[in-house]
Amino acid sequence: MLVTxxxxxxxxxRMLNTLLARDPASPQRLDAMAGSxxxxxxxxxxxxxxxxxxxxxVDLLRGEDIDETSADAVVELSPETLSEWVSGSxxxxxxxxxxxxxxxxxxxxxxxQALFTDLDIDWEGELANWLGDIPAHSLAEGLRRAGxxxxxxxxxxxxxxxxxxxxxxxxxxxxxxxxxLRDHLSELEISTDRLEARLNRLHRRLTQRLSQGDSGS
Amino acid sequence: xxxxxxxxxxxxxxxxxxxxxxxxxxxxxxxxxxRYDVMNDLMSMGIHRLWKRLTIERSGVRPGHQVLDIxxxxxxxxxxxxxxxxxxxxxxxxxxxxxxxxxxxDKLMDNGVGSNVEYVQANAECLPFxxxxxxxxxxxFGLRNVTDQDAALRSMQRVLKPGGxxxxxxxxxxxNPLLSKAYDEYSFRLLPRMGQMVAGDAExxxxxxxxxxxxxxxxTLKAMMEAxxxxxxxxxxxxGGIVALHxxxxx
Numbered sequence: 001m002l003v004t005x006x007x008x009x010x011x012x013x014r015m016l017n018t019l020l021a022r023d024p025a026s027p028q029r030l031d032a033m034a035g036s037x038x039x040x041x042x043x044x045x046x047x048x049x050x051x052x053x054x055x056x057x058v059d060l061l062r063g064e065d066i067d068e069t070s071a072d073a074v075v076e077l078s079p080e081t082l083s084e085w086v087s088g089s090x091x092x093x094x095x096x097x098x099x100x101x102x103x104x105x106x107x108x109x110x111x112x113q114a115l116f117t118d119l120d121i122d123w124e125g126e127l128a129n130w131l132g133d134i135p136a137h138s139l140a141e142g143l144r145r146a147g148x149x150x151x152x153x154x155x156x157x158x159x160x161x162x163x164x165x166x167x168x169x170x171x172x173x174x175x176x177x178x179x180x181l182r183d184h185l186s187e188l189e190i191s192t193d194r195l196e197a198r199l200n201r202l203h204r205r206l207t208q209r210l211s212q213g214d215s216g217s
Numbered sequence: 218x219x220x221x222x223x224x225x226x227x228x229x230x231x232x233x234x235x236x237x238x239x240x241x242x243x244x245x246x247x248x249x250x251x252r253y254d255v256m257n258d259l260m261s262m263g264i265h266r267l268w269k270r271l272t273i274e275r276s277g278v279r280p281g282h283q284v285l286d287i288x289x290x291x292x293x294x295x296x297x298x299x300x301x302x303x304x305x306x307x308x309x310x311x312x313x314x315x316x317x318x319x320x321x322x323d324k325l326m327d328n329g330v331g332s333n334v335e336y337v338q339a340n341a342e343c344l345p346f347x348x349x350x351x352x353x354x355x356x357x358f359g360l361r362n363v364t365d366q367d368a369a370l371r372s373m374q375r376v377l378k379p380g381g382x383x384x385x386x387x388x389x390x391x392x393n394p395l396l397s398k399a400y401d402e403y404s405f406r407l408l409p410r411m412g413q414m415v416a417g418d419a420e421x422x423x424x425x426x427x428x429x430x431x432x433x434x435x436x437t438l439k440a441m442m443e444a445x446x447x448x449x450x451x452x453x454x455x456x457g458g459i460v461a462l463h464x465x466x467x468x
Contacts, residue, residue, distance in 0.1 A: 006267045006274075035280050035303040054300035056329065061274050070279040 009049075009060045017057035022121045029115050030055055036108050039063050039071035043078045051112070073104035088117050226364055229427030238364045239313070239340070245421045246314040246362075253320065254291050256415055256422075260408060265358075266293070268460050271453075272355060272386045273297050275464055281305040282352040285376065287341050288312055288359020292321035292330075298355075299330045309346075311339045312359075341369040346376045357386040361432040370445035377467040383447055385438065388429040389454070389461035396457045404429065435461045 020026040033053040040049045041063070048063030050071065068074050077085070081099045085091070091109050094100040102109060128136035166174035173181065225232045228241050246253075257265050273294065278284055280303040286295045289310040298308045310325070312318045315338055322336050339345050341356065341363050354373050363369045373383055391397040404426035412422025433441065435452050438461070442450045447465030454461050 006270050010267065010270060037279070052301055054303075056300075059297065059300060065275065065277060067277070070277075 005062060009062065013058065013060040016060075016116075019119060019121060020057050020115070022123070022126055023119050024122055025118065025120060026115065027055070029111065030057065033108070033111050033115070036073075036105075036111075037071045038108055038112055039066060039068060039074045040082075041074065041076045042082070043076065068103075071104065073102060073106065073108045075109060076101040085113065086116065088113070227428075227431045229424045229431065235364060242362045243314055245424050247316045252415060253317065254324075256412065259411060259415060260422075264456060268386055268455050268462070269293050269297075269357060271455065272357060272384050272462055273301075275382075275453075275462065276353050276355065276384055277382060278302060278306075278353050283350060283378075284308045285344075285346070285351045285354045286310050287339075287344075287354060287356040287373070288362070289355075289357075290317045290321060290359070292325045294355055294357055295321070295334060296325060296328055296330060298353075299325070299334050302333060304333055307333055307335065309335045309337055309351075311337045311341075311344070313338065313340050342372055343368070344372045344376050348375050349378045350376050352378055352381045353384070354381070355384045355386070358388070360385055360387050360438075361428050366433075367441060367445065370441055370447075374446045374467055379467055381467050383442070383463075383465045383467070385442070385463040387438070387461065387463070388432060389438075389458055390434040392454065392458040396459075400459060435463075438463055 020030065030053060034055045036053050038051045038053075040051065041047070042049075048066070050059075050061040050063035050066050052059040052061065063071075077094075077100050081094060085094060085100070091100065091102075091106065091113065095102060124136055124140040127139060130136070131139065165171045224235055226235050226238050227233075228238050233241060261268075276284075276298075278298055278301045280301070282302045283306065284298045284302060286292075286298065286308060289295050289312055292310055295308050295310045302308060310318070310321055312321065318336055318338055325334060337345065341359070342365050354377055356373070360366055360369065370383075377383055391400055405423075408426050409419040409423045412425075413419040432438075435454065435458070439450050439452055442463060442465045446467070448468045450463065450465040452461045452463040
């Protein structure tokens with residue numbers, strides 16, 4: 001029972017540290033954060049997690065026994081708020097909405113968010129460790145080329161399909177045709193309004209004349 | 218009756234003169250030092266890393282603390298502690314065995330650990346530090362190799378600061394008889410063979426298995442810690458009691 005959460009935390013810690021080690025910008029950010037401790041308390045389920053930053057990564061520890069005063073910042077949040085925070089929502093916005101309660105150094109929260117959301121993994125460097133520099137570069141170059149080709153091919157396909165649907169088969173109206181139709185409809189609307197006003201005026205005059213004729217006789 | 222009075226002590230299942238145990242334990246660790254980490258991973262199937270992780274979680278160590286890692290061996294705990302105490306803190310890696318200390322120092326240096334770690338070759342029974350000097354003391358899988366364990370606990374209590382924590386991670390007695398049986402089979406039949414294959418030394422690993430059986434059980438060790446002057450002593454069984462983590466506080 002005791003060992004399972006420790007195993008999960010150990011796995012997460014290893015994964016995070018491996019990812020951080022592959023990001024060229026991380027060492028600088030970690031140096032600035034080294035020695036800081038962030039205590040995260042979840043409301044549901046009740047869990048506490050301590051993130052202790054050091055120059056080569058982050059240590060994850062269970063925080064139930066940890067004294068709050070030993071952490072530089074304490075955050076209390078629900079799992080939904082955590083997912084929003086990790087996906088890049090601003091700390092201030094979440095705080096003003098009352099979904100995030102923070103005590104201590106708020107800058108540490110922003111630094112943590114930047115560390116994990118701005119990860120730019122050097123996959124080519126990792127491949128080079130396994131395959132060697134030249135094969136890794138050729139493979140990465142091949143993948144990049146395939147990616148570019150895929151993007152270009154999908155753009156061309158979209159263009160061809162839209163041309164067929166709008167121009168050749170005329171299955172759907174194109175934007176230009178829709179604009180022309182809208183202009184015509186607006187003109188028609190204006191003309192009918194005008195006609196309606198005219199009719200109203202004629203009706204009014206007719207009614208006046210009729211009423212004058214009645215009073216004269 | 219203490220081991221000094223009867224002039225012999227146990228070395229695994231053997232009775233040896235008190236003066237001889239330290240040197241015979243030293244021989245065992247000289248012989249296994251180079252492959253200690255590999256064997257630990259193999260013997261415990263990697264679970265020793267989780268046991269040590271739990272010890273770190275329970276230690277309550279924070280930046281600026283002074284930590285003593287006795288019988289620190291190849292420095293697994295020291296590595297984590299050095300990151301946790303930061304540049305203002307200090308971690309002392311102490312081991313009675315020069316070979317183990319050498320392996321530990323090399324490993325820590327390879328991991329970029331530097332200025333906040335000191336290496337001291339010391340006997341746990343008479344620690345060469347002033348009274349009240351450490352916030353936390355850990356001894357992981359080391360106490361059973363100490364000749365006079367009561368003296369070692371008293372010595373640790375002496376160098377611990379008031380409010381400081383002593384954590385002892387050590388093999389213990391499994392609670393479940395079935396697990397106990399399986400564990401006996403594993404440690405007396407499989408372990409020496411693995412030792413022979415990987416480290417080329419079955420005898421040392423037979424000693425490890427025997428010394429585990431001779432080590433005091435959970436409640437006896439708890440009583441020993443209380444007798445040495447530690448308060449609020451509690452223990453947690455890990456992996457069904459194969460290992461127990463004892464924690465005491467000096468008040």
